[in-house]
Amino acid sequence: MSNKVSVLVAGSWGTALASVLADNGKQVLLWSRNEDQVIEINEKHRNSRFLQDVELSPLIVATNSLQEAVEDADAIIMVVPSTGMREVALRMRPFLKKDALIIHATKGFEIGTLKRMTEVLADELPDIDAKRLVVLSGPSHAEEVIRKYPTTVVVAAQDLGAAEAAQDLLINSYFRVYTNPDVTGVEVGGALKNIIGLGAGLTDGLGFGDNAKAALVTRGLAEIARLGTAMGANPLTFAGLAGIGDLIATCTSQHSRNWRAGNKLAKGIPLDDVLREMGMVVEGVKTTKAAYELCRRFDVTMPITDELYNVLFDGKSPQLAAQDLMGRVRTHEIEEVASESATNVLK
Ligand SMILES: NC(=O)c1ccc[n+]([C@@H]2O[C@H](COP(=O)([O-])OP(=O)(O)OC[C@H]3O[C@@H](n4cnc5c(N)ncnc54)[C@H](O)[C@@H]3O)[C@@H](O)[C@H]2O)c1
Numbered sequence: 525m526s527n528k529v530s531v532l533v534a535g536s537w538g539t540a541l542a543s544v545l546a547d548n549g550k551q552v553l554l555w556s557r558n559e560d561q562v563i564e565i566n567e568k569h570r571n572s573r574f575l576q577d578v579e580l581s582p583l584i585v586a587t588n589s590l591q592e593a594v595e596d597a598d599a600i601i602m603v604v605p606s607t608g609m610r611e612v613a614l615r616m617r618p619f620l621k622k623d624a625l626i627i628h629a630t631k632g633f634e635i636g637t638l639k640r641m642t643e644v645l646a647d648e649l650p651d652i653d654a655k656r657l658v659v660l661s662g663p664s665h666a667e668e669v670i671r672k673y674p675t676t677v678v679v680a681a682q683d684l685g686a687a688e689a690a691q692d693l694l695i696n697s698y699f700r701v702y703t704n705p706d707v708t709g710v711e712v713g714g715a716l717k718n719i720i721g722l723g724a725g726l727t728d729g730l731g732f733g734d735n736a737k738a739a740l741v742t743r744g745l746a747e748i749a750r751l752g753t754a755m756g757a758n759p760l761t762f763a764g765l766a767g768i769g770d771l772i773a774t775c776t777s778q779h780s781r782n783w784r785a786g787n788k789l790a791k792g793i794p795l796d797d798v799l800r801e802m803g804m805v806v807e808g809v810k811t812t813k814a815a816y817e818l819c820r821r822f823d824v825t826m827p828i829t830d831e832l833y834n835v836l837f838d839g840k841s842p843q844l845a846a847q848d849l850m851g852r853v854r855t856h857e858i859e860e861v862a863s864e865s866a867t868n869v870l871k
């Protein structure tokens with residue numbers, strides 16, 4: 525059982541996960557680099573920038589000091605956006621207990637290296653057994669978890685004991701936590717669904733209707749599974765919470781930052797202005813860039829990702845991107861999904 529538990533950082537998802545821990549009776553240290561936010565959480569029990577109108581448990585105590593958050597912590601939940609994961613891991617290393625349970629809930633790849641978040645953590649935290657690094661993913665909007673709406677997520681680690689320790693820490697009557705040994709699949713599914721979420725916002729913004737969105741989700745899942753299995757994931761993971769589950773939540777919910785960003789793009793708002801207006805991390809934008817490179821590295825076809833890349837970074841109109849997707853060379857549905865590695869795992 526973990527005694528001291530900390531969450532890095534106090535964004536939307538970090539604050540919601542801190543609330544789950546507090547509801548499980550844990551005193552939680554929540555780290556933020558923003559002093560005003562620390563004062564607001566400690567004095568008013570609110571994090572109004574990210575989660576308006578929600579009162580936080582007094583068991584959640586915020587701190588500005590990364591050392592205070594990390595030192596002697598038995599479990600640390602890392603919810604830094606993917607761009608900050610390496611920097612924060614590097615900074616926390618000197619204070620970290622060697623047997624601390626590290627769980628991350630970030631959905632993205634590192635730009636440049638194209639590494640998954642557990643790979644980044646393994647690089648920067650050499651004293652921690654990499655098999656015990658845990659990823660948490662699945663359909664889980666902070667705005668709903670903080671209101672205790674029923675939610676299911678999955679935790680994955682190579683070491684089942686570590687995944688079960690994370691499950692023990694977080695599971696409760698409204699937050700149901702499953703385990704899965706497929707770290708790659710859970711991380712890849714969580715990251716890539718954000719690309720499709722952006723596409724769903726665009727599709728809805730263009731008024732293309734339900735058929736188009738169903739097509740995007742289904743064919744999006746096919747390309748997620750294709751890249752994921754090429755990277756070593758179990759294809760069945762994509763039929764679970766970190767795959768289709770998270771695609772449904774992200775592509776159908778107006779809580780989704782990725783959906784909302786895509787929706788704004790459809791109105792013709794330039795990408796930089798969209799990101800400024802959002803004021804929250806929209807992981808799908810950088811992930812589109814990473815996936816565009818990853819599918820070339822692994823030699824798999826990802827037409828939706830390619831078209832979204834063209835829209836985001838090459839000035840292509842979303843209408844033309846949709847037209848080009850519909851006009852692709854005719855093909856089979858299933859053969860594309862069943863890569864050799866998928867077939868092997870399913871045998
Ligand atoms: N919001 C959700 O519902 C949700 C759910 C599941 C997963 N996630 C994932 O969680 C991660 C965080 O998302 P979020 O929605 O909480 O983001 P957010 O925009 O709500 O908050 C991000 C926070 O991180 C801080 N930050 C950014 N870079 C930092 C750095 N280098 N050092 C310290 N602090 C830094 C920001 O100041 C901000 O407070 C993302 O990968 C996202 O995909 C979010």
Ligand SMILES: O=P(O)(O)OC[C@H](O)CO
Pocket residue numbers: 631662663664665718721770773774779780781782783805806807
């Ligand atoms: O709001 P989004 O689009 O970043 O998605 C948040 C979560 O990943 C949904 O599970």
